[in-house]
Amino acid sequence: MIHVLIVDDDAMVADLNRQYVDRVEGFCCCGIATSLAEAEAVLHSPARQVDLILLDVYMQRDSGLSLLPTIRASGRKTDVIMITSASDATTLQTAMHYGVVDYLIKPFQFPRFAEALNGWCKKKQLMDSHQYYEQADVDRLLRGGAPELADSRRLPKGLTPQTLRTLCLWIDAHPGTEFSTDDLANAVNISRVSCRKYLIWLAQVNILHTSIHYGATGRPVYRYRLRPEQIALLRQYCHQE
Numbered sequence: 001m002i003h004v005l006i007v008d009d010d011a012m013v014a015d016l017n018r019q020y021v022d023r024v025e026g027f028c029c030c031g032i033a034t035s036l037a038e039a040e041a042v043l044h045s046p047a048r049q050v051d052l053i054l055l056d057v058y059m060q061r062d063s064g065l066s067l068l069p070t071i072r073a074s075g076r077k078t079d080v081i082m083i084t085s086a087s088d089a090t091t092l093q094t095a096m097h098y099g100v101v102d103y104l105i106k107p108f109q110f111p112r113f114a115e116a117l118n119g120w121c122k123k124k125q126l127m128d129s130h131q132y133y134e135q136a137d138v139d140r141l142l143r144g145g146a147p148e149l150a151d152s153r154r155l156p157k158g159l160t161p162q163t164l165r166t167l168c169l170w171i172d173a174h175p176g177t178e179f180s181t182d183d184l185a186n187a188v189n190i191s192r193v194s195c196r197k198y199l200i201w202l203a204q205v206n207i208l209h210t211s212i213h214y215g216a217t218g219r220p221v222y223r224y225r226l227r228p229e230q231i232a233l234l235r236q237y238c239h240q241e
Contacts (some may be wrong), residue, residue, distance in 0.1 A: 002121065003030035003049045007039045007064060008056040008083070013106075017083060019055055024117045024195075036070075037063040043074050050078050052120065055100075056086040057091055065091065068175035079124075081116050091175055132220075133214045134203065141213065156201055160239075167198050168237040169209075171226055178211075178225040199224055207234050 008014040018029045033039035057064040085106040102116040185195035208224045
């Protein structure tokens, strides 16, 4: 469960945000701070788990922006989504300078709120699941959003739907298996170089998870496995001709 702290001195708005948080699967509100002092007390309490903060800017006695350097100085790996009516360039730029992960301008609807939380969660999962990154992973982290789902018309030059189908059929038949380029190339009897091109593409469209293993010689070996949540998409390619 992801613990969310709401920092807002408007009781009605804070409670609405709490209800929104509770509607997003996997998230729960761990507290509401009505001042920066209350928020700082929570952040400085080792017993309180806070994964994400929903932070207002305009508060009666404080500016929410003042909490951002405190969060960074605390050493906590806590991210911030701004929820505010402040739409001026200076406020937005300051918030971005301190690394806020999203910025919601009031008023907004629940779908945009859920998008902010789920988008942050996907990035966090991507960061937590890798020791090393491929360029596609870095692009998703820094540019935001999920990669576009490619179809046969968008296959990179040199890749064919027929060979992709062959590879996807093998992967579908071994859903829990971690495999290398050599493993798959040998299993379906295609060249290692050709197989590697397809695996890179499947990783780029987020169907495969990639990990890097170092052997005794220090040469990295890329290993792949199917992302369980992408099995439906994989099977679309299994039926292509």
